[in-house]
Amino acid sequence: MRAGRPRRSGLIGWALLAVAMLLLAGCANADLPQDALSPEGPVARQQDQLWDIVYPIAIGVFVFVQLGLLVVMWRFRSRGDDTAIPHQLHGNTKLELLWTIIPALILAIIAVPTTRTIFALADEPDDALQVRVIGKQFWWEFEYTGEEGQGVVTANELHIPTGRPVFLSMEALSPQIPDSVVPGEESDERNPQSLDGVIHSFWVPKLAGKQDVVPGHVRTMYIEADNPGRYEGQCAEFCGIGHAVMRFEVVAHDPGDFEEWLTAQAEPAFDGQSGLAAQGKELFETAGCIACHAINGYETSGGGAAGVRVGPNLTHFASRSIFAGGLFDNSDAEQLAAWLRDPQSVKQGAQMPNLGLSEEQIEALVAYLQSLK
């Protein structure tokens, strides 16, 4: 009986080891939208290179220890008939020094490139596109603050050019819904504490690791994409009830396409609506939307800088493909309608109030929103 046990444990141990190795080896998968081991830009690549150093070392130590345990368990198992007391060995200074010094040396080897990369990533790159990032509960706002595209504000989608670093200055704010969302009664009095945001973390795994966004501070980082494409990201620091659905995308364009996009975004909102969309335009003001959402060029808009506005700037809403923290598809009128009907039921924790709109009003507002190319 005693001989059987270690053999069984040995087999299971081996099997587990093999499975673990296979799983870990097959871990990186560039097809997955948020795979942290498949870098698509220089920042993520520098970080990934360190993983390529430390991972084989960790696996080596893992195999050494687990195999060692199995060997020891097998070789020194007690046989039923053997009652002799083993040699009472108390230690071996040389061995103990060895397994103190060797791990320390291995760690020192890992430490050198680690430290180098920490400092390399902290530098501000030259000629970067400047973007201000504001983390709100529970969506991201992006404002272009450099010479190019100054004043362009977007939400949930960060558009960048390829092959050029983008320098992000990040803040966390949580402006509250005004007491009255009825137009004309909007109060300018805001509780200063209501602006206090909560901590978020900006993370687009294929472009860069995380940077927390901390209220009361401005945090900076840079990202860069090699190729055009959509890179998924999400908030990575627990920020309240809607944390899990605080998703966003970075959209990388060829530099020419990016210039085109930026120019279009700098235009004021489309103003030539007719029919249903024109009704929606009127409703946008009377139903209360305008209290929280800015539309550039809208003649009665209260304006309001990015950051202190409660909801996303909707000037070019229809040019985006996702809304509400990346949960929904803009082109889908039914999803938009469901959102306007009862925001909390489709995105738990959403701050947009249920305005009690009728189906006709919803239809008109959807038509208006979809006209804001």
Add this chain to the structure above:
Amino acid sequence: MTAIAEKPSTGGSLFRRPRATTGPASWFTTVDHKKIGILYFFTAMFFFLVGGLEALLIRIHLAGPNSSVLTYDQYNQLFTMHGLTMIFFVVMPLGSAFMNYLLPLQIGARDVAFPRLNGFSYWVFLAAGIFTYSSLFLGGMPDGGWFGYAPLSLLGGDPIGQTVGTAGAEMSRMIFYSIGLQIAGIASLASAINFIVTTFNMRAPGMTLLRMPVFTWMTLVVAFLLLFALPIIGVALWQLMFDGAFGANFFRPSAGGDPILWQHMFWLFGHPEVYILILPAFGIVSEVLPTFSRKPLFGYTAVVFSGIAIGFMGWGVWAHHMFAVGLGPVANAAFGLTTMFIAVPTGIKIFNWMGTMWGGKLRFPTPMLFAIGLVSLFTIGGLSGVTHGVVPHDYQQTDTYYVVAHFHYVLFGGALMGFFSGAYYWFPKVTGKFMNDKLGKLHFWIFFVGMNLTFGPMHIVGLNGMPRRTATYPEGMGWELMNRIETAGALLLAVGVLVYLYNLATSLRGPKTAGADPWDARTLEWLTSSPPPAHNFDEIPIVQERDEAWFRKYGSTHEGEPEKVPAGASQDHRHEPGQDHAADVPAEAAEPDPAHHEPVGESGGHAAIHMPDPSWYPLIVAAGMPIGGWGVIFDSTILIALGGLVIFGGIAGWVLEPSAEETH
């Protein structure tokens, strides 16, 4: 020295000390470290079931994408309470259970230095647990994570509402967290002081520091960590409570506070806390492996000093929880280096444990399997810990399931496997009975497989970009399969828990066949009967060797081939309590009448064995704390005053009650 030499005083009848030694009252008033240890163990096991149920709900919810088993709000409460429960109400008290039961036995003492304070620690811990869970019925459980990051923990998880307290004075549900943990901290702080004084002052003659069992050493290190770490979190929680309940501005940026301050204070406590959780398990394994290898611990001094080194270095790594916060490259580089190098003392322990087994005669009963399980699984957690020290890549790892995998390998694969090893190993000592070994092995294998199924895939899904603390995840991210495996693993773990509980329930009804030393073990607690009498040792052992019990059986623990000392061969070495008359006296019967006992040997044979009397006051003082806490939350001066009255009245009674009941 060990018998508390208190003079019987003539207190009034109001302050007469209770005398029950059996029945419920004996448990409510006990100051016996063994009974308190047992209370800690069963309370922690109860909370283990609660925390496990929370984890199970979380895993069932996350089995598939876009799940609607739980609302986001429920999910946030559950993951917060799972963490809080497992850390503060399971693993820490399990450590306390073993420390309480074993520390006096392992150093040859009759009790801890401050027996009533010891009872107080237990009741305060229980009060903290009850208080924290009372939130379930008083407006909702804490929902801001066990890390309680301000300002979210002040504002509440939902910007639209969801608060507790009375109208006009609503506050975040995390108020239950800040007050509950302050109460829990008082319990641990009192224990820490008690264990330190006990270890330094109450060791049996000859028990030098470097002859102490490693579990005792780890207890001492943990007690010092608690002593220095708890005041930090105490201050931070106090500030959080003031911010939340009274509008102070320590952490609100718009009022000049700083949320980063909370993070520094929390993790300056939080990282030593990790070692508070794991070192007792390391101590247990350092007892179990030598016993079942029939060899002394390899490199005792190195294991002890690496434990102390971990205790010191544990203070210098806290900011590795904050690499993504933006502390700047210098701080990140410094903390990255310390984080890597704390792996060195941990590695020393792993290799020394393997060295202990090398050349031994290994037996594999259940405690040994759990101990080897710890060595195997903790190694994985340690290695992923080293990868966190690679700071730039930690920007990717942090706040993902990769980290969840890491700390579950440390806390489940490490701490819990160690505690289960200890639970099987010392069960015969505590009860005189054996756990069923076949069921125990079944439990081990279910846990070993279930734990790897649950937490192994989290490494992968984390590196594939799944953030932690997310109440849901969309389809098409490539996370579905791994999440399903994790949920299957969690269900398997639940089966393992049931097997253990069944084994525990049936084994408790089994026959007392264990005897004093069922495992052929090495340390002092195996010299006395199982279960030990209330006074632990009829005669305080005089310690001559590190592994004193082994030494008495086999003559020498030094190099060479020892041979068993025949019974009666040496007067110095022969103390086999199994054959002593006192060991045959049932523990309960032995306690109440001090005159019954033999004179205490080492004190010159004058005094009778005098054990501290039970007391109601530890329970009473503890009961006042949650009352005051509820008063703060519900803005009730009456409740606050009542809580204060109970606490200070209890303290007055504590001071005024006679130090012992009149002798007849």
